[in-house]
Amino acid sequence: MGSGIIAVERNEAGIAAAVDALAARFGDRFSRAMAVRLQHGHTTSRIPNQPPDGVVFATSTAEVAETVRICAAHRVPVIPFGTGTSLEGHVNAPGGGISIDLSRMDRIVAVNPEDLDCTVEAGVTRKRLNEHLRDTGLFFPVDPGADASIGGMTSTRASGTNAVRYGTMKDLVLALTVVTASGEIVHTGSRAKKSSAGYDLTRLFVGAEGTLGVVTEITLKLFGIPEEIAAGVCTFPTVRAACETVIATIQSAIPVARIELLDTLQVHAVNNYSKLGLVEAPTLFLEFHGTPEGVAEQARRFGAIAADFGGTGFTFATRPEERTRLWQARHDVYWSCNALRPGWVGMATDVCVPISRLADLVDETIADVERHGLVAPIVGHVGDGNFHLQPMIDPDDPAMDAAVDGVVERLALRAIEMGGTCTGEHGVGQGKTQYLDREHGGAMALMRAIKAALDPDGIMNPGKIFAMPKPVAAEEPGP
Amino acid sequence: MGSGIIAVERNEAGIAAAVDALAARFGDRFSRAMAVRLQHGHTTSRIPNQPPDGVVFATSTAEVAETVRICAAHRVPVIPFGTGTSLEGHVNAPGGGISIDLSRMDRIVAVNPEDLDCTVEAGVTRKRLNEHLRDTGLFFPVDPGADASIGGMTSTRASGTNAVRYGTMKDLVLALTVVTASGEIVHTGSRAKKSSAGYDLTRLFVGAEGTLGVVTEITLKLFGIPEEIAAGVCTFPTVRAACETVIATIQSAIPVARIELLDTLQVHAVNNYSKLGLVEAPTLFLEFHGTPEGVAEQARRFGAIAADFGGTGFTFATRPEERTRLWQARHDVYWSCNALRPGWVGMATDVCVPISRLADLVDETIADVERHGLVAPIVGHVGDGNFHLQPMIDPDDPAMDAAVDGVVERLALRAIEMGGTCTGEHGVGQGKTQYLDREHGGAMALMRAIKAALDPDGIMNPGKIFAMPKPVAAEEPGP
Numbered sequence: 001m002g003s004g005i006i007a008v009e010r011n012e013a014g015i016a017a018a019v020d021a022l023a024a025r026f027g028d029r030f031s032r033a034m035a036v037r038l039q040h041g042h043t044t045s046r047i048p049n050q051p052p053d054g055v056v057f058a059t060s061t062a063e064v065a066e067t068v069r070i071c072a073a074h075r076v077p078v079i080p081f082g083t084g085t086s087l088e089g090h091v092n093a094p095g096g097g098i099s100i101d102l103s104r105m106d107r108i109v110a111v112n113p114e115d116l117d118c119t120v121e122a123g124v125t126r127k128r129l130n131e132h133l134r135d136t137g138l139f140f141p142v143d144p145g146a147d148a149s150i151g152g153m154t155s156t157r158a159s160g161t162n163a164v165r166y167g168t169m170k171d172l173v174l175a176l177t178v179v180t181a182s183g184e185i186v187h188t189g190s191r192a193k194k195s196s197a198g199y200d201l202t203r204l205f206v207g208a209e210g211t212l213g214v215v216t217e218i219t220l221k222l223f224g225i226p227e228e229i230a231a232g233v234c235t236f237p238t239v240r241a242a243c244e245t246v247i248a249t250i251q252s253a254i255p256v257a258r259i260e261l262l263d264t265l266q267v268h269a270v271n272n273y274s275k276l277g278l279v280e281a282p283t284l285f286l287e288f289h290g291t292p293e294g295v296a297e298q299a300r301r302f303g304a305i306a307a308d309f310g311g312t313g314f315t316f317a318t319r320p321e322e323r324t325r326l327w328q329a330r331h332d333v334y335w336s337c338n339a340l341r342p343g344w345v346g347m348a349t350d351v352c353v354p355i356s357r358l359a360d361l362v363d364e365t366i367a368d369v370e371r372h373g374l375v376a377p378i379v380g381h382v383g384d385g386n387f388h389l390q391p392m393i394d395p396d397d398p399a400m401d402a403a404v405d406g407v408v409e410r411l412a413l414r415a416i417e418m419g420g421t422c423t424g425e426h427g428v429g430q431g432k433t434q435y436l437d438r439e440h441g442g443a444m445a446l447m448r449a450i451k452a453a454l455d456p457d458g459i460m461n462p463g464k465i466f467a468m469p470k471p472v473a474a475e476e477p478g479p
Numbered sequence: 480m481g482s483g484i485i486a487v488e489r490n491e492a493g494i495a496a497a498v499d500a501l502a503a504r505f506g507d508r509f510s511r512a513m514a515v516r517l518q519h520g521h522t523t524s525r526i527p528n529q530p531p532d533g534v535v536f537a538t539s540t541a542e543v544a545e546t547v548r549i550c551a552a553h554r555v556p557v558i559p560f561g562t563g564t565s566l567e568g569h570v571n572a573p574g575g576g577i578s579i580d581l582s583r584m585d586r587i588v589a590v591n592p593e594d595l596d597c598t599v600e601a602g603v604t605r606k607r608l609n610e611h612l613r614d615t616g617l618f619f620p621v622d623p624g625a626d627a628s629i630g631g632m633t634s635t636r637a638s639g640t641n642a643v644r645y646g647t648m649k650d651l652v653l654a655l656t657v658v659t660a661s662g663e664i665v666h667t668g669s670r671a672k673k674s675s676a677g678y679d680l681t682r683l684f685v686g687a688e689g690t691l692g693v694v695t696e697i698t699l700k701l702f703g704i705p706e707e708i709a710a711g712v713c714t715f716p717t718v719r720a721a722c723e724t725v726i727a728t729i730q731s732a733i734p735v736a737r738i739e740l741l742d743t744l745q746v747h748a749v750n751n752y753s754k755l756g757l758v759e760a761p762t763l764f765l766e767f768h769g770t771p772e773g774v775a776e777q778a779r780r781f782g783a784i785a786a787d788f789g790g791t792g793f794t795f796a797t798r799p800e801e802r803t804r805l806w807q808a809r810h811d812v813y814w815s816c817n818a819l820r821p822g823w824v825g826m827a828t829d830v831c832v833p834i835s836r837l838a839d840l841v842d843e844t845i846a847d848v849e850r851h852g853l854v855a856p857i858v859g860h861v862g863d864g865n866f867h868l869q870p871m872i873d874p875d876d877p878a879m880d881a882a883v884d885g886v887v888e889r890l891a892l893r894a895i896e897m898g899g900t901c902t903g904e905h906g907v908g909q910g911k912t913q914y915l916d917r918e919h920g921g922a923m924a925l926m927r928a929i930k931a932a933l934d935p936d937g938i939m940n941p942g943k944i945f946a947m948p949k950p951v952a953a954e955e956p957g958p
Binding site: 112113114115116117137156157158159163167168170171180184185186187188190191192193194195196197198199200201203204206207208212223224226227247250251252253255289290291293294297301352353354355356384385386415416419420421422423424425426427428432435436439440441442443444445446447449450451452453454465 | 591592593594595596635636637638642646647649650659663664665666667669670671672673674675676677678679680682683685686687691702703705706726729730731732734768769770772773776780831832833834835863864865894895898899900901902903904905906907911914915918919920921922923924925926928929931932933944
């Protein structure tokens with residue numbers, strides 16, 4: 001395993017005391033059942049499950065604050081839990097501690113159509129939010145693969161297929177309610193669209209993976225559901241031709257809503273799993289949002305650009321059933337990869353680079369995958385330079401395990417080398433801690449200083465982002 | 480004065496030692512001339528000028544780091560200086576110290592047209608950047624009133640008329656080079672469009688007003704210059720009707736590039752100063768960007784919405800000279816206000832609220848202004864709920880001074896009360912420190928903890944954002 005998981009000293013006495021206090025306070029909303037604890041450890045990838053010592057099912061910010069205060073009093077780790085769909089071990093408890101399950105905090109607190117914003121509790125999932133919003137004519141665009149919770153999406157700085165047009169969680173979170181490491185309830189930001197009034201604490205908690213506090217309420221920007229939506233597919237002779245088409249499309253200010261690259265193997269996987277009948281070659285999936293005239297113009301302009309780079313077969317459809325079929329296939333990519341090799345396990349990883357380097361990176365990665373005889377489809381939010389590799393691993397072949405680790409590691413380092421990042425949207429968790437020094441250099445000292453300032457006892461989701469958490473039963477803080 | 484300026488204890492011995500060291504190191508690029516020092520104190524509003532003890536004209540990040548290390552060794556304040564156009568006293572030296580003038584750091588380090596980004600040194604001004612970019616077909620949209628430096632715009636989280644479409648500095652800064660309080664050079668972010676790899680230090684330094692470090696290089700997102708640009712004007716019976724038109728326009732997803740509200744008095748001022756001949760009533764200035772077809776469609780759809788709310792006289796022009804005339808008038812608003820009362824002094828302030836509250840806030844503010852017999856035009860980036868009030872003050876009338884302070888204070892408090900912020904884009908500086916506790920509540924403790932962690936000796940631009948800096952000659956840090 002190249003995941004950089006560190007064994008963390010357990011504070012046995014503190015954990016025992018916190019467990020007793022939480023059981024007394026929360027009764028049957030506190031669980032120590034092993035099945036529940038295992039569900040609240042990591043369940044989605046090869047990272048080993050490290051269950052918490054107990055799970056609190058919180059129903060309000062005040063209850064989260066109470067839980068954190070109890071844990072803080074005993075110096076016990078606190079691990080926030082949304083839907084558990086993280087791919088990098090964010091919900092594991094390497095030093096034990098208490099998982100706070102926020103799924104019952106699922107109230108939609110307010111929707112303000114005039115201001116195009118809403119406030120939700122952390123446990124609301126993205127699909128439920130959009131179902132709730134439908135009648136208002138508004139939607140929230142961030143769509144990671146899973147039906148993740150808004151709290152989890154905030155904490156991992158999630159994005160998805162719409163980010164090229166609408167932005168990521170970084171761009172769309174206006175304000176937060178956060179429970180700090182000492183159990184205080186604070187509010188960051190406001191419903192104003194912009195502010196210059198002090199440090200941007202909102203953006204500090206977005207992507208902090210629960211290591212600075214627990215996000216319990218989120219105010220989000222919303223958008224009007226477009227009058228017209230058109231989906232399209234276009235085939236290219238090479239990955240490079242597809243990438244050059246994307247660059248030219250973005251440069252031409254065509255406000256494409258989605259533009260996704262699938263490599264040949266991924267198209268093959270999608271054809272098999274979702275019965276699409278696409279030409280098996282590098283392919284772009286597209287979506288255009290706007291008025292009927294606007295969408296037609298965008299599609300026409302894109303088609304002209306694609307043709308310049310050898311794109312063929314560009315067609316687009318506005319009928320909902322056709323669009324849905326295409327994008328359901330896109331969202332089922334994870335499953336389509338798994339179906340390529342039944343019984344094998346997929347290991348999804350993501351990186352992001354300046355778009356001018358994307359073709360190089362994809363080409364080098366495909367060559368690396370082939371050199372090692374692996375099966376690893378590629379799909380990417382190519383408008384942002386972000387892409388996913390999903391190597392498949394035969395659980396009975398330990399050599400394949402090591403080969404995949406090598407490919408994943410070289411991919412991360414190559415992305416950093418190209419001026420990019422080791423993760424565009426999955427987060428660091430436990431799986432990518434080992435790349436941060438390389439990516440951030442001296443800036444890591446600032447991150448550590450902030451962590452120490454806001455969580456001096458190191459109880460907030462230890463072992464995530466930073467590979468070496470301070471042992472939770474430490475004596476005195478150093479100078 | 481309601482500006483909350485605090486006298487800060489001067490570290491005389493440290494300042495003397497730092498001045499000697501800097502003079503020896505920088506020769507004639509270090510100035511102690513009183514004229515130079517006064518130019519580097521606050522010069523743009525009623526906040527008193529508090530000059531630094533000396534000014535270093537730095538030419539590289541390494542020189543900034545050297546300067547900070549010398550100041551840090553002697554616990555002497557460091558105040559970054561771009562163009563000095565801040566309206567809230569950001570460049571003042573309330574405890575003395577060293578101003579680092581970054582205006583000679585004016586290299587455009589790189590422009591990457593394929594990636595739609597560029598990297599510039601902090602002293603590059605926004606106009607110079609756009610002149611440099613013109614031949615590439617790209618532009619950088621953030622446009623505060625002044626021809627500010629990109630470093631200053633980063634540090635105050637600036638925005639301007641294009642923010643409704645293109646975002647503010649928060650949205651458009653990808654990466655930074657920063658000199659920390661100990662004189663280390665660190666890099667935050669990357670050229671990747673998105674990342675989930677650790678804390679968002681970039682966003683922490685954007686808007687930190689130099690209180691956490693000195694920003695020396697900035698990587699910015701760029702945009703293609705639109706194929707077609709159309710400017711328009713529309714008159715409304717009331718401020719409320721104009722605001723409702725804006726809300727409906729944004730809800731309809733018309734991608735308006737600029738939408739600015741001028742109240743009746745402001746239109747009168749603009750007519751006088753820029754000879755525009757507009758109907759003197761609440762007015763929207765607009766700009767549409769896109770293809771010729773797209774722009775025409777946007778304007779047509781806006782016109783229909785405006786008519787629903789009683790808007791009249793909507794016309795739009797695509798000829799550059801007409802557009803330029805209109806937007807030059809908008810950018811000259813500051814001067815047009817001053818021209819309303821020659822010899823008086825304008826006091827520009829800004830707030831931002833959820834757009835649904837904008838009409839209430841403008842109406843209440845106009846009533847407050849009239850109740851006190853003041854002259855105070857309003858102009859606003861109304862698509863974001865952000866607006867500026869510019870009360871005019873007769874320097875010979877101390878009562879007017881107090882009355883203006885009252886109006887400005889009530890405006891800030893009213894904006895906070897409405898779920899907004901005491902400043903949308905000007906920053907806190909010295910002028911708005913007194914509102915932050917009201918706006919942020921318990922979150923201020925987190926801001927103070929971050930400040931203490933990254934600048935333990937309190938030398939980075941003390942007296943800004945936080946009203947009570949730690950005295951710079953303090954003995955030992957507390958527990």
